[in-house]
Amino acid sequence: MPARKLLSDKDRKFQLLFDEHPQPMWVIDPARKVILDANLAASALYGYDRDEFRCMPLSDIQVNHVEAEAGASRSHRTKTGRIIEVDVAAHGFRYGRRAAELVVLMDVTGRRQLEEQLRQAQKMEAVGMLAGGVAHDFNNLLTIITGYSQLILNNLKANDPNRNSAEQIMKASERAATLTSQLLAFSRRQVLQPKVLDLNRLIGSLSTMLRRLIGEDIDLRLELRDDLGQVSADAGQIEQVLMNLVVNARDAMPRGGTLTMETANVQIANNFKGRYTSLKPGAYTLIAVSDTGTGMDEATLARLFEPFFTTKGMGRGTGLGLSTVFGIVKQSGGGVEVYSVPNQGTSVKIYLPRIDEPVTAEGAEPVKRVARGTETILLVEDDEMVRNLVRATLARQGYKILDAADPIEARRMSDSFRGDIQLLITDVVLPRLSGRELADQIVQKRPGIKVLFMSGYTDSAVVNSGILQKEVAFLQKPFTPRGLVEKVCEVIEHGGRTRRAVE
Numbered sequence: 001m002p003a004r005k006l007l008s009d010k011d012r013k014f015q016l017l018f019d020e021h022p023q024p025m026w027v028i029d030p031a032r033k034v035i036l037d038a039n040l041a042a043s044a045l046y047g048y049d050r051d052e053f054r055c056m057p058l059s060d061i062q063v064n065h066v067e068a069e070a071g072a073s074r075s076h077r078t079k080t081g082r083i084i085e086v087d088v089a090a091h092g093f094r095y096g097r098r099a100a101e102l103v104v105l106m107d108v109t110g111r112r113q114l115e116e117q118l119r120q121a122q123k124m125e126a127v128g129m130l131a132g133g134v135a136h137d138f139n140n141l142l143t144i145i146t147g148y149s150q151l152i153l154n155n156l157k158a159n160d161p162n163r164n165s166a167e168q169i170m171k172a173s174e175r176a177a178t179l180t181s182q183l184l185a186f187s188r189r190q191v192l193q194p195k196v197l198d199l200n201r202l203i204g205s206l207s208t209m210l211r212r213l214i215g216e217d218i219d220l221r222l223e224l225r226d227d228l229g230q231v232s233a234d235a236g237q238i239e240q241v242l243m244n245l246v247v248n249a250r251d252a253m254p255r256g257g258t259l260t261m262e263t264a265n266v267q268i269a270n271n272f273k274g275r276y277t278s279l280k281p282g283a284y285t286l287i288a289v290s291d292t293g294t295g296m297d298e299a300t301l302a303r304l305f306e307p308f309f310t311t312k313g314m315g316r317g318t319g320l321g322l323s324t325v326f327g328i329v330k331q332s333g334g335g336v337e338v339y340s341v342p343n344q345g346t347s348v349k350i351y352l353p354r355i356d357e358p359v360t361a362e363g364a365e366p367v368k369r370v371a372r373g374t375e376t377i378l379l380v381e382d383d384e385m386v387r388n389l390v391r392a393t394l395a396r397q398g399y400k401i402l403d404a405a406d407p408i409e410a411r412r413m414s415d416s417f418r419g420d421i422q423l424l425i426t427d428v429v430l431p432r433l434s435g436r437e438l439a440d441q442i443v444q445k446r447p448g449i450k451v452l453f454m455s456g457y458t459d460s461a462v463v464n465s466g467i468l469q470k471e472v473a474f475l476q477k478p479f480t481p482r483g484l485v486e487k488v489c490e491v492i493e494h495g496g497r498t499r500r501a502v503e
Contacts, residue, residue, distance in 0.1 A: 024105040047079030084109045139456035142478035146173045147389040200224040217256030229354035245289040252293025277335030283354040290347040296340040372398035375422035379403040380410040393481040407433035428455040
């Protein structure tokens with residue numbers, strides 16, 4: 001067989017291999033930076049047919065014309081305008097009589113998105129741990145500041161010149177407590193008291209206040225689905241979520257516009273992986289808050305839920321609003337996604353698991369007794385200043401207090417005390433022995449004793465230890481002396497059960 005015929009057969013085989021190969025490939029002229037040929041897989045990925053590819057400048061496809069470093073992915077634009085990320089491998093060869101390169105392309109868009117989601121999740125988790133730890137320590141301090149401020153106020157007459165100073169300290173501590181509460185919400189380390197909610201009813205009850213909040217130049221539209229499913233969530237926290245979103249929407253429309261709040265039932269068929277959220281398949285209730293405001297660019301969207309990140313001017317925001325939204329929704333078992341286009345508007349979508357249970361009936365808040373006590377209380381708190389405050393507050397109320405800084409010491413006190421101890425008050429996180437372990441050991445020897453846990457935040461030591469996986473009495477720091485006394489009365493009289501928190 002002639003050599004020309006052998007070469008022709010060989011060329012046809014390579015052409016067939018190039019055309020039918022499942023990996024997208026180009027043949028390019030490296031000098032002129034144009035595409036000489038493309039295979040079927042490249043046409044399927046980019047949307048151009050073979051004739052359109054031939055002689056096409058690479059600059060028509062490259063999003064960034066600067067050559068990427070070796071091993072780095074490139075951003076390319078398809079015929080429809082969609083941006084994809086590709087890994088590129090080039091090999092020099094002779095294409096007829098000219099030098100050319102065979103370029104093998106791999107679409108890594110999905111992989112890059114998953115890697116970005118992982119980086120975002122790791123960053124949020126790390127910042128959340130830091131935020132939760134800071135909030136925990138501050139809550140101990142705020143318990144002391146708030147407590148002693150109230151004790152001072154209780155002993156000052158209305159015309160006392162020092163009363164205003166004490167009131168300002170109290171107000172400042174309350175504002176600080178709000179900030180730490182937001183940090184705890186972001187880090188998912190707060191106590192939630194979920195109940196079955198009708199979100200339409202909740203939004204309807206808020207609508208009058210929301211209209212006053214946004215002003216007359218913004219049109220509030222409610223599009224609430226009639227057959228909306230119920231969710232299990234903390235009503236106060238969901239109200240906070242909606243308030244934060246409405247305030248952000250208002251600030252994004254300084255010249256007025258339209259703010260739409262809508263609800264819907266949605267079904268997630270497959271594992272949903274959005275930019276910020278991963279959802280398991282199942283039934284969800286959707287709340288969407290959309291505005292016609294300034295929108296956000298890609299750089300802002302990338303940092304949207306970071307605590308203390310804000311695009312508002314100095315003094316106009318703490319940067320904790322959306323962080324709080326993220327934490328509350330995640331702790332309630334749901335997810336958040338945000339869609340935004342600069343100068344067109346933003347839509348925030350909240351997904352909460354849908355449940356088939358009747359809405360929890362609203363009952364009147366029972367009047368809490370604040371009376372003098374006679375019972376004996378064992379107090380365990382390793383922070384000396386907090387312990388002193390709690391002891392002094394309860395002693396003034398008539399209770400007999402046994403206090404210990406260490407759980408081992410507290411256990412010895414319980415063993416050696418001959419009388420009855422009606423209540424154990426213990427911090428959750430203690431040296432050498434957790435509050436739950438201490439309570440279990442004391443309850444075993446004193447079956448009639450009641451237990452009140454307190455903590456600056458509900459971290460894994462609280463949730464994973466099982467304290468909030470059953471009905472327990474729990475007092476969140478910071479608390480006021482009055483709040484402490486009310487809770488102690490409630491626990492001694494009724495057990496003071498708290499509904500399970502949602503992790």
